[in-house]
Amino acid sequence: MLCFFTDTTKAHADDYLQELIQRANTVALHDQRYWHLLLHYRRTIGGGYESEADEAGFFLAPKGKTDPKAELQATLARFFSTELVGRSRQPARCAFIARYHWLKAALAIDESRLPPEPCERFHAWLRELNPASITLVFPSAYMNNPSSMFGHLLLRIDQRGQTEQTRILAYTVNYSADVTTNNGIVFAVLGVAGGFKGYFSTHPYYVKAKEYGDFENRDIWEYRLNLTEDQVERLLMHTWEMGNASFDYFFFKENCAYQILSLLDVADPDLHLTDRFWLYTFPSDGVRMIAEKPGLVKEIIFRPSRSTKIRRGRQALSGDEKMWLGKITADPSLAQSEPFTIMPPQRQALVLDVASDYLLYRAATEGNDATSYQERNKAVLIARSKLKVLSVPVALTPVTGPPEQGHNVMRAGLGLGWHEREFFNELNFRLAFHDLFDPEYGYTPDAQIEAMDVALRHYARSDHTRLERFTLVNIVSLSPMDALFKSPSWKVSTGLETIEHNQCRFCRIGNLNTGIGAAAESFWLKREVYFGFAELASEYGRVFNSNYRLGGGATLGTLVDITERWKFGVSGTYLQFPLGEKSHEWRVSAQQRYALHKNFAVRFEFNQRARTQEYLLNLHAYF
Numbered sequence: 001m002l003c004f005f006t007d008t009t010k011a012h013a014d015d016y017l018q019e020l021i022q023r024a025n026t027v028a029l030h031d032q033r034y035w036h037l038l039l040h041y042r043r044t045i046g047g048g049y050e051s052e053a054d055e056a057g058f059f060l061a062p063k064g065k066t067d068p069k070a071e072l073q074a075t076l077a078r079f080f081s082t083e084l085v086g087r088s089r090q091p092a093r094c095a096f097i098a099r100y101h102w103l104k105a106a107l108a109i110d111e112s113r114l115p116p117e118p119c120e121r122f123h124a125w126l127r128e129l130n131p132a133s134i135t136l137v138f139p140s141a142y143m144n145n146p147s148s149m150f151g152h153l154l155l156r157i158d159q160r161g162q163t164e165q166t167r168i169l170a171y172t173v174n175y176s177a178d179v180t181t182n183n184g185i186v187f188a189v190l191g192v193a194g195g196f197k198g199y200f201s202t203h204p205y206y207v208k209a210k211e212y213g214d215f216e217n218r219d220i221w222e223y224r225l226n227l228t229e230d231q232v233e234r235l236l237m238h239t240w241e242m243g244n245a246s247f248d249y250f251f252f253k254e255n256c257a258y259q260i261l262s263l264l265d266v267a268d269p270d271l272h273l274t275d276r277f278w279l280y281t282f283p284s285d286g287v288r289m290i291a292e293k294p295g296l297v298k299e300i301i302f303r304p305s306r307s308t309k310i311r312r313g314r315q316a317l318s319g320d321e322k323m324w325l326g327k328i329t330a331d332p333s334l335a336q337s338e339p340f341t342i343m344p345p346q347r348q349a350l351v352l353d354v355a356s357d358y359l360l361y362r363a364a365t366e367g368n369d370a371t372s373y374q375e376r377n378k379a380v381l382i383a384r385s386k387l388k389v390l391s392v393p394v395a396l397t398p399v400t401g402p403p404e405q406g407h408n409v410m411r412a413g414l415g416l417g418w419h420e421r422e423f424f425n426e427l428n429f430r431l432a433f434h435d436l437f438d439p440e441y442g443y444t445p446d447a448q449i450e451a452m453d454v455a456l457r458h459y460a461r462s463d464h465t466r467l468e469r470f471t472l473v474n475i476v477s478l479s480p481m482d483a484l485f486k487s488p489s490w491k492v493s494t495g496l497e498t499i500e501h502n503q504c505r506f507c508r509i510g511n512l513n514t515g516i517g518a519a520a521e522s523f524w525l526k527r528e529v530y531f532g533f534a535e536l537a538s539e540y541g542r543v544f545n546s547n548y549r550l551g552g553g554a555t556l557g558t559l560v561d562i563t564e565r566w567k568f569g570v571s572g573t574y575l576q577f578p579l580g581e582k583s584h585e586w587r588v589s590a591q592q593r594y595a596l597h598k599n600f601a602v603r604f605e606f607n608q609r610a611r612t613q614e615y616l617l618n619l620h621a622y623f
Contacts, residue, residue, distance in 0.1 A: 013080045016113050020076050023107050030069040032106075037266050038099055038238065040245075041068055052254060054197075055246040057086045060096075075099055082115050086244030094119035095244055098237035098266070122240055129171055131232050132160040134267075136223040136260070137172070137205075138287050138403055139212040141444040143477040148216070149449055150433060151283040151403065153260045156205050156222070157236070168206045173239050175200050175259040177249035191251040198249035198259065200242040209303065214364045217307035219398055223290060224299040227267055235267035257283040264290075271296070280432065284403040284442070291404035304396045306361045310484060313354035316394045321351050326483050328355045332379035349391035352384040358484055399445055406442020407598045407622040409433050417616035420500070422462065426616065428455040436476060436559060437567060437603060438622075439595040446478035446519070446529055446559075453495075466506055471495035478531050478559075480521035489519045489531055500612045501543045509541030515555065526561040537575050544581040551577035551584075565595040585610050599623065 029035060036042075039059075041049040051058075051065045059065055061074035078085060078092035079100065086095040093100045094117055103109065135156040142148040155173040162170065177196040181187055190196055212218040227235070242263075247254055258281040261273040273289055274281075291297055304312070317325060321343075327334050328351065334340060335352060343351075359377035363370045400406075415426035431452035434443050453471035458464070472495045479487035494512045501507055515535030522528045533555045540548045557571025573587040591605040599622040607614050 013113070016110075017077055017080055020107050020109065021073050024072060024076065024103075025069075027106075029103075029106055030072045034102060034266075034269055035068060035072060037262070037269060038102065039064075039068065039071060040247075040262065052247055053245045054248050055087070055244065058245040060085065060092060072103075076103065079103075079109075079114055082117070086241075088121075088243045090119075090121065091115075091117050093117045094122055096241045097122055098234065098241050101234075101237060122237075125240065126236065129157050129236065130159040131157050131236060132162070133158045134225045134227050134232055134235060136225060136264075136287070136290060137208075138221040138223070138283060139208075139216075139218040140220070140403070141447060141449075142212075142216045142218050143444070143447050143475075145216070148218075149475075152212070153257045153283045153286055154208065155235075155260060155263065158224070168209060170205045171202050172205050172208050173200065173202055173260070173263065174208065175256045191249070194248035194250045194254070196249040198247045198254070200239060200245070200259070202239075210364075213303065213305040214361065217305045217361075219305050219308055220303040221287070221402055222301040222303060223287065223297045224301070225264075225290070226295055226298040231267040235263050238263060238266040252280040253277070255281055257281045257286040261286050261289075282409055282433065284406060285409060287402075288404040288406075288408075291402075300402060302396075302398050302402075304398065306357055306364075307485065308399060309394075309396060310354060310357050310361060311399075312396050313350065313357065313394050314482075314484065316392065317351065317354070321347060322483070324351050325355055325358075328352070328380065329358055329376065329484075332376050332383065335380060335383035345387050345389045346392050349384065349387045349389055350394070352380055352387070353391045356380045356384065400443060401441045403442050405598070407434075407439050409622070411438070411620055411622050413603075413618045413620040415616050415618035417457075417614055419459070419614040420505075420612060422459050424457045424459045426455055426457045426468065426618070428453070428618070430454075430471075435474070436478075437569065437591055437593040438620075439565075439593075439598050439601060440567075441564075441598065446480065448474065448476040450474040464506070466498065467496070467508070469495065469497045478519040478529055480519045480529055482520075489517045489533070491515045491517075491533060491535075499543070499609065501610070504543045507541060507543035509539050509543060511540075512538045517555075526563065528561070529559045531558070532556045535573075535575075537577070539577075546580045548580040549577035549583060550579035551575055557589075566592070568592040 024030065036049070040052040042052060044050050049066060049068055053065070059071055060078050061067060061070040064071035064074060075092065075096065082091050084090060085092050088095050093114070097119060104111070135158055137154050137156050139152045141151045154175070156167070157171045157173065158167060159170050175198060177191070177198050179187065179196060181190065209220065212220055247259065249255065258274060258277060261281070265271055265273050271293060273286070276289065277285070314322060314325065324340055340348065356377055359373045359380060363373035363377065366373060409432045411430040413426070413428040415428065417424050417426060430450060433449045433451060435448045435450050436446070450471055451473050453469070453474065455468040457466060457468040471493065474493040474495070476491040478489045479485070481487070492514045496508055496510055498506055498508050513535060515533035517531060517533035519529055519531040521530070534552070535555060536552045538548065538550045553573060553575035555571055555573040557569065559567065559569040561567055568591070570590045574584070575587070576584045588608040589605065591603060593601050593603045595601045601620045603618045603620060605616050
């Protein structure tokens with residue numbers, strides 16, 4: 001009787017499976033966009049489909065990565081089985097719960113005709129999250145980590161009954177690469193070429209906020225999204241099944257921003273967030289797209305990093321109070337000295353609050369000396385506890401504006417110039433991202449990341465058109481030093497350029513330049529930044545004796561914000577080349593930019609290299 005019952009049940013299950021497959025084929029369910037979103041399918045050049053997911057366990061059909069119909073049919077078949085699948089080792093209905101709920105609704109599946117599956121692990125996870133809403137989180141750019149130079153995106157799952165004080169306890173949904181090397185060059189190559197695996201994960205928000213805000217000094221912008229309860233549930237169900245998936249991680253395309261946006265597309269398919277990104281995906285672009293969707297963002301919150309708190313607090317101090325800040329951070333016992341205690345209690349409190357923030361920052365970032373800073377902070381807090389007053393309120397304004405209000409990342413320019421007694425026209429294009437003279441609002445100050453910058457020139461008198469330059473990458477990080485912060489500045493660039501050398505007027509060379517230095521700032525006009533670099537330079541081309549020259553030198557310069565729209569900068573470089581072709585060279589550059597709009601700017605520049613001078617007026621548009 002038992003065998004007969006089992007065989008009969010199986011026959012009924014097979015009949016019902018065929019019925020469901022027939023229904024799915026009738027309405028071509030495998031061609032529907034939501035199925036493609038759940039499986040991360042994208043159109044191929046040949047007109048077929050291929051999933052961006054790269055883990056075999058994410059697919060239930062042998063050809064599921066490239067065959068949406070076969071994957072749908074295999075998925076339906078696995079709903080009738082209790083076999084464990086995927087990396088999470090659960091029955092298919094639980095491992096791929098978002099697929100199941102969508103197919104159940106689309107095909108009116110009768111659950112009573114399937115094996116019972118309570119999916120306790122998923123429901124326990126959902127109860128722990130206790131979701132009420134979703135917040136998109138944007139930590140600003142972090143120049144000392146190549147994978148975070150453009151910022152980052154993650155989601156926070158806001159719980160029911162949360163307050164501003166308890167939001168830090170919520171969980172996040174994060175996507176990141178599993179980095180397998182400490183070698184910087186290998187890291188860059190694998191990151192660009194998709195050599196790392198990317199995974200979704202969930203962590204408490206306080207862990208990520210501490211990592212970004214305290215260790216890496218990144219301001220955080222939070223965008224609270226106006227998603228319905230059903231949309232939140234769909235997003236979390238798909239997040240759950242992403243535990244069975246991995247992706248090849250590409251720094252410029254399939255990165256944190258792209259994958260987080262793909263989750264939001266599943267929550268609300270009408271958003272079409274990932275459809276726009278076919279070449280690259282920058283977190284700031286993702287934020288900009290979301291902010292532009294009417295009614296999607298209901299609130300924007302700024303969460304300052306510890307360094308921003310320290311800088312803003314220090315700016316609120318008088319000259320004498322800044323002196324006391326420096327002394328007390330070095331010797332907290334001075335907080336008990338009479339010259340300090342005769343100050344108004346509120347001013348004492350402010351100095352001690354800034355001192356405590358600074359000592360906590362140093363304890364978090366110094367490693368071996370952490371204990372010393374923790375002990376000093378303890379002494380500062382004891383002195384602060386004796387003051388029964390609140391400190392003077394400090395406005396914790398962001399260093400720059402919200403990322404969605406910055407200029408677009410691609411740039412094209414049309415220019416007119418004069419080079420060695422001849423007019424020329426220039427057409428230039430930059431794929432990404434931002435340089436020191438672009439409109440700064442919404443971007444990390446004093447930071448430059450340019451990639452794939454191309455300039456074509458036509459010289460009128462000689463009727464000569466050529467590639468003037470191609471910049472593969474050009475990165476500059478200026479970190480103004482003061483009494484509290486002493487981070488170095490650095491730069492690196494490589495590409496092709498055209499020079500005049502050894503009686504060759506239009507000679508193309510390759511270059512690689514790196515430098516380490518320091519920067520400082522003042523506020524005589526609006527803001528000025530002064531910088532200096534010691535640098536190494538290598539240049540390659542047939543114009544040189546031995547086809548190359550290697551050397552080094554120094555650069556000094558300044559950037560001046562005259563107004564919000566008007567910026568001026570000048571720099572001078574001296575390079576000595578003792579290897580290859582033995583030579584030396586002076587270079588001078590002066591530029592000024594006036595922003596007509598966040599996405600339009602006029603730039604005038606003067607450049608001199610050795611004895612060759614040129615002037616160039618450019619109109620830049622950002623899109």
